[in-house]
Amino acid sequence: xxQSRWFWPxxxxxxxxxxxxxxxxxxxxxxxxxxxxxxxxxxxxxxxxNPLEWNVGAFEFIFEGLAxxxxxxxxxxxxxxxxxxxxxxxxxxxxxxxYYIARHGGRWKAFLLLGIVAPFWISYLMRMLAWxxxxxxxxxxxxxxxxVQVLDAPRNWLDGRASTVIFGLVYGYVPFLxxxxxxxxxxxxxxxxxASRDLGASPAQTFRRVTxxxxxxxxxxxxVIIALPMFGDYYTxxxxxxxxxxxxxxxxxxxxxxxxxxxxxxxxxxLLMSMLAVLMAYYLITTARMSRANER
Amino acid sequence: xxxxxxxxxxxxxxEFLQRSAAAGLGLTGAGALLAACASDEPTGAPVGTGGxxxxxxxxxxxxxxxxxxxxxxxxxxxxxxxxxxxxxxPLKIYNWIDYLDKAxxxxxxxxxxxxxxxxxxxxxxxxxxxxxxxxxxxxxxPTPDRLGKLVAAKLLQPVNLDYLPNLQNMWPELQSxxxxxxxxxxxxxxxxxxxxxxxxxxxxxxxxxxxNPYDVFYEEAYRGRTYLLDDYREAMAxxxxxxxxTDVNTGxxxxxxxxxxxxxxxxxxxxxxxxxxxxxxxxxxxxxxxxAWSGDFVSAQYYLPKGVDYTVLGYWYPPDGGxxxxxxxxxxxxxxxxxxxxxxxxxxxxxxxxxxANFYNFVGYQPPLTSLNxxxxxxxxxxxxxxxxTVVREEDFDTGYTLLELAPEVDTLWQNIWAEFKSGA
Numbered sequence: 001x002x003q004s005r006w007f008w009p010x011x012x013x014x015x016x017x018x019x020x021x022x023x024x025x026x027x028x029x030x031x032x033x034x035x036x037x038x039x040x041x042x043x044x045x046x047x048x049x050n051p052l053e054w055n056v057g058a059f060e061f062i063f064e065g066l067a068x069x070x071x072x073x074x075x076x077x078x079x080x081x082x083x084x085x086x087x088x089x090x091x092x093x094x095x096x097x098x099y100y101i102a103r104h105g106g107r108w109k110a111f112l113l114l115g116i117v118a119p120f121w122i123s124y125l126m127r128m129l130a131w132x133x134x135x136x137x138x139x140x141x142x143x144x145x146x147x148v149q150v151l152d153a154p155r156n157w158l159d160g161r162a163s164t165v166i167f168g169l170v171y172g173y174v175p176f177l178x179x180x181x182x183x184x185x186x187x188x189x190x191x192x193x194x195a196s197r198d199l200g201a202s203p204a205q206t207f208r209r210v211t212x213x214x215x216x217x218x219x220x221x222x223x224v225i226i227a228l229p230m231f232g233d234y235y236t237x238x239x240x241x242x243x244x245x246x247x248x249x250x251x252x253x254x255x256x257x258x259x260x261x262x263x264x265x266x267x268x269x270x271l272l273m274s275m276l277a278v279l280m281a282y283y284l285i286t287t288a289r290m291s292r293a294n295e296r
Numbered sequence: 297x298x299x300x301x302x303x304x305x306x307x308x309x310x311e312f313l314q315r316s317a318a319a320g321l322g323l324t325g326a327g328a329l330l331a332a333c334a335s336d337e338p339t340g341a342p343v344g345t346g347g348x349x350x351x352x353x354x355x356x357x358x359x360x361x362x363x364x365x366x367x368x369x370x371x372x373x374x375x376x377x378x379x380x381x382x383x384x385x386p387l388k389i390y391n392w393i394d395y396l397d398k399a400x401x402x403x404x405x406x407x408x409x410x411x412x413x414x415x416x417x418x419x420x421x422x423x424x425x426x427x428x429x430x431x432x433x434x435x436x437x438p439t440p441d442r443l444g445k446l447v448a449a450k451l452l453q454p455v456n457l458d459y460l461p462n463l464q465n466m467w468p469e470l471q472s473x474x475x476x477x478x479x480x481x482x483x484x485x486x487x488x489x490x491x492x493x494x495x496x497x498x499x500x501x502x503x504x505x506x507x508n509p510y511d512v513f514y515e516e517a518y519r520g521r522t523y524l525l526d527d528y529r530e531a532m533a534x535x536x537x538x539x540x541x542t543d544v545n546t547g548x549x550x551x552x553x554x555x556x557x558x559x560x561x562x563x564x565x566x567x568x569x570x571x572x573x574x575x576x577x578x579x580x581x582x583x584x585x586x587x588a589w590s591g592d593f594v595s596a597q598y599y600l601p602k603g604v605d606y607t608v609l610g611y612w613y614p615p616d617g618g619x620x621x622x623x624x625x626x627x628x629x630x631x632x633x634x635x636x637x638x639x640x641x642x643x644x645x646x647x648x649x650x651x652x653a654n655f656y657n658f659v660g661y662q663p664p665l666t667s668l669n670x671x672x673x674x675x676x677x678x679x680x681x682x683x684x685x686t687v688v689r690e691e692d693f694d695t696g697y698t699l700l701e702l703a704p705e706v707d708t709l710w711q712n713i714w715a716e717f718k719s720g721a
Contacts, residue, residue: 040355041445042424043704074721137581158582159520160567242523242569244720255718258421259528259711260704 027273034058034266043260058267072252072268076275079249082162083230086169087223090177093170094222098181099211102188113182116175124172128239131168132158135240160243168236173229177222184218185211217290224283231276356444358701360545364474367447367481375454376635383634385410387641390426390433390629393418397658404644410637427451433629434638437485440475440625441529441701452481453630459639462646467664467690470623475700482625483642486591486661487688489696490530490620491613493578493588493596496682503612510538512585519566521584523577526570528714529699533620534587535559537697544620544697547706552713559717570718575599579609590686591661594679611685617695621688623664662688 032047035054039046048054065072101112119127134141135157142154157164188211196206234250237243249272256265359365385408389396393416405412417423420439427436428451438446446452457463463471463483470484492503492512499518503509513522524531533544535555546552562568569583575592577583579599588596593611600606613619626645628638644650651663656678662668670687673679679687702710 040704041449042421042428043707044425044428069721071716071719071721075719078720156520160569242526242571243567244563244570244718245567247718247720252715252719255715258419259715260707261711 030266030269034263034270036263038260038262043262045262045266058261058263059271061261061264062267062271075247075249075252076272078247079231082166082169082246082248083227086166086173086230087227089166089170090174090226091219091223094174094177094181095219098178098185098218101178102182102185113179116178120175125235125239127172128168128236131171132239135164158240160241160246162246164240165237165246168240169230169233172233172236173226177226180222180225181215181218184215184221188214217287220283220286224280227279228276231272356448356701358444358545358703359440359475360700361474361698364477365444366477367443369454369480370450373450373453373630375456376459376639378456378458380636382408382410382637382640385412385634385637387412387435387634387637388433388632389414389435389641390423390431391416391435391437392624395437395624395659395661397654399657400645400650400654403650403653404641407644408637408640424451427629430631431629432631432633434632434634435641436627436629438482438625438627440473440482440623441699443475443481443625444701446627447481451630452627453632453635454480455483455628455642456639459636460643460646462643462648465646465648465651465665465667467666467693469690469693470664473623475698476625482627483646484664485624485626485645486655486659487621487623487664487693488661489590489613489686489688489692490525490534490622491588491590491593491611491685493574493583493586493593494610494612495578495581495584495608496610497608498584499610502610504615508538509612509614510534513562513568513587514565515585516565518585520569521582522562522566523569523571523574523583523586524562525574525587525589526572528710530620531570531587532559532710532714533697533699537619542618542697545700545702545706547703547709549709552709556713556716559713563717563720579604590688591659593683593686594662595660597680597683606680607682609680609683611683613685617689617692619696621692621696621698623698624661664688664690666690 029047032049033045035051035056035058036048037046037055038044062072064070066076067073097116101109105112133139136142137154137156141157142151145151146154192210192214193206196210197203201209231248232250234248234254237246237248237251249268253265253268253272256262256268259265357363357365387405387410389401389412391414395416396414398414401412401414415433417426420442423436424442424446427433427446428449436452438452443452457479460479460483463479466484470487472478473484476482492509494503494512496502498521499512503512506512512518513524515522524534532552532555535558536542536544536546536551538558539551539554541548541551543551571577571583571586574583574586574588575596576599578586578588578593579596580601588611590611590613593609596609597606600608626642628635628642632638645654646663648665648667651665652668655661655663662673670689673687674681674684
C-alpha cells in the first residue's frame with residue numbers, strides 16, 4: 001500500500017488545530033481588546049479586529065507607568081524578582097530531590113515520584129487555603145516553631161510579607177520542576193560517570209563537569225514549566241498576603257480587566273507575554289543548540 | 297433565641313476564592329469579550345451631574361440625592377399590562393451568591409405552584425456582562441449605582457406597580473428613591489451601612505475614642521492586621537470621609553489626589569491589606585481592623601472559633617449617621633419569560649413575614665421594612681446589643697452618603713488611583 005504524502009503530516013493536525021484554536025485565536029482576541037475600545041455605557045471591551053483601526057492608548061498608558069519607580073515598573077520588577085527567587089529556591093529544593101530519586105531511588109523510584117506528585121492531585125487553591133490555616137496565629141506552623149523554641153510568640157506569617165508569597169509559589173510549583181529534572185538525570189548513562197571517575201575526576205568535579213551539563217536541558221525545561229504559570233499567578237498573593245506590596249502583574253491584569261479600562265488589562269497581558277517570549281526564545285535556542293551538539 | 301442562621305450568609309471563603317480565581321482564569325474566554333460587542337448605542341440625553349463637583353457627562357443621567365432621577369421609559373420596552381395571571385415558570389432568579397434564603401424561595405414556589413431556579417454571580421460586572429449576552433433570567437438584583445446604565449441599555453423592563461402592593465411595606469423614602477423616582481424599574485431589597493469592623497480585645501482604644509475615628513487605620517500597632525474592603529469605591533470613599541469630603545462620588549481631582557496619597561500612606565504606615573472576607577477574618581482573628589459591611593458583621597458572630605466570646609466583635613458607624621449607606625434592589629429582566637411571575641416574586645419578597653424570614657434565617661442583611669423596628673432587633677437578640685451599630689435606621693438615609701454611578705471619566709480616575717495603590721508602588 002502506498003502512503004499518501006500527507007499521511008505523516010496528518011498526525012500533527014490535532015496539534016496545529018490546538019495551537020490555532022486555543023492559542024493563536026485567543027491571542028488575537030486579547031490583542032484586539034488591548035488595541036480596541038470600550039463601549040460607552042458599561043465600559044466593556046470592544047475588540048477592534050482590523051489592525052488599521054487599532055488604537056495604542058492602553059500601551060501608552062502602560063509605558064508612562066514603566067518609568068523606574070512608577071506603578072508598572074514596580075509591579076513588573078516585583079514579579080520578576082519573586083519568580084526569580086522562587087525559581088532559585090525551587091531548584092535548590094528540586095535538584096537534590098530529583099538527583100536522589102534518579103541515582104539512589106532504586107526500586108522505590110516510582111513510589112517516591114508518586115509520593116511527590118500525590119499532594120498535587122488536590123487543587124492549587126485548596127492547598128493554598130490549607131496553608132492559610134497552617135500559617136495562622138494558632139496554626140501548626142507557629143505551634144511547632146514555638147514548641148521547638150524557635151519562636152517565643154506566634155508570628156503573623158500572613159501579615160503581607162513577601163517571603164510567605166514566595167514560599168507559596170515554591171510550594172505550589174516545585175513538583176513540576178522535579179519531574180523533568182528527574183527525567184533528565186535518570187537518562188544520564190552511568191558509564192559516563194564511571195568514566196569520569198576513572199579518569200581521575202573527584203565526585204564534585206564529576207558533578208560539575210558531567211552531571212550538571214547533561215541535566216541542563218531538564219533544568220531549563222523544568223524552569224520554563226514552573227516559571228510561566230508563576231508569572232501569571234495572582235491568587236497566591238491574594239490568598240497568602242492581600243497586601244498591595246506583594247501584588248504581581250497578574251493582580252493588576254485582573255484589576256484592570258474587571259475595571260473601566262479592560263484595554264489596559266489586555267495590554268498588560270500582551271506585554272507580559274512578549275517579555276516571556278524573550279525567555280522562551282532563549283530556552284528554544286539553547287535546547288536547539290544542545291541537540292545539535294548531541295548529533296555531532 | 298432558638299434558631300439563628302448557622303449557615304453562612306454571604307459567600308464563604310472557599311467558594312469566593314474558587315470563583316474569583318475561575319473568573320480571573322476566564323480571561324481568554326472569548327465569549328465574554330465577544331458578548332460585549334452586542335451593546336446598544338447609548339440612549340438618553342447626556343446630562344451633567346447635580347451638585348457633585350464634576351462637570352463631565354455620561355450617556356445616562358447620574359442620580360444624586362440632590363438630583364433625583366426619573367429613569368426614562370422607552371416605547372419599545374413597555375411594562376406588562378395589569379391583571380395578567382402568572383406564568384407557569386420556572387422562575388429564573390439571578391442573584392448575588394448566597395444572598396437569598398432558599399427556604400423563603402421554596403415557600404414562594406409552593407404558593408404559586410412553580411419551580412424556581414437560582415443562578416448566582418459574584419460581581420455586578422459579571423452579572424451585567426451575562427445579561428447583555430442575552431439570557432432568560434426573570435428576576436435580577438441590581439445595585440443602584442448601575443441603574444442608569446442598565447436602563448439605557450434596556451436590560452431591565454419597567455415594573456408595573458399594580459402587582460406590587462407590598463411596596464407599601466417599605467420605608468416611605470425607598471418607595472420612590474432618588475435613584476429611581478416613582479420606582480419605575482426597581483423595588484428595594486436590603487440595606488446596609490459600611491463602617492469599621494474590629495476586635496474589641498485588640499483595638500484599644502476603640503475607633504470612637506479617636507478625634508477622627510478613621511485615623512485608627514493608621515495605627516502602626518495594628519500593622520499586618522488592618523484591612524480595607526477590596527472595593528475601590530468603598531475604600532476610597534472612606535478616605536474621602538476621613539478628609540471631611542462628604543461627596544463620596546466626587547470627581548474633584550484635588551480630593552482624589554489626597555485620597556491617592558492617603559492610600560499610599562496606609563501602605564507605608566501599616567502595610568494595609570484588602571479583602572471582602574470581613575465576616576471571617578475578624579472573628580478568626582487574622583484581621584483586627586477591617587472596613588466592613590453591616591450585614592457581614594451581623595453574620596460574623598457565627599464564624600467565631602469555639603470558646604471566643606461574641607463581644608470581641610465591634611462595629612463602628614458614625615453616630616451622627618454621616619457614613620456610607622447602601623441598598624440593593626430587585627428588578628425584572630427585560631427578556632424575562634415569566635414577567636408576571638417575576639412581579640409576584642418581587643411582591644412576595646416585600647411581604648413583611650417573607651422579607652423578615654429571608655433576613656433572619658439566612659441573609660443577615662436587613663430589609664427596609666417599616667414594620668421592622670430596629671430597637672426590637674436588639675431586644676429580640678437578632679442583633680447582639682453591642683452590635684446595635686449594625687442596624688440601619690430609616691433616618692440614616694437622610695444623613696448617610698451613598699455610592700452612586702460615576703461618569704466614565706471620573707470612574708477611570710478612581711480606578712486608576714486604586715490600581716496604583718494596588719500595585720504597591
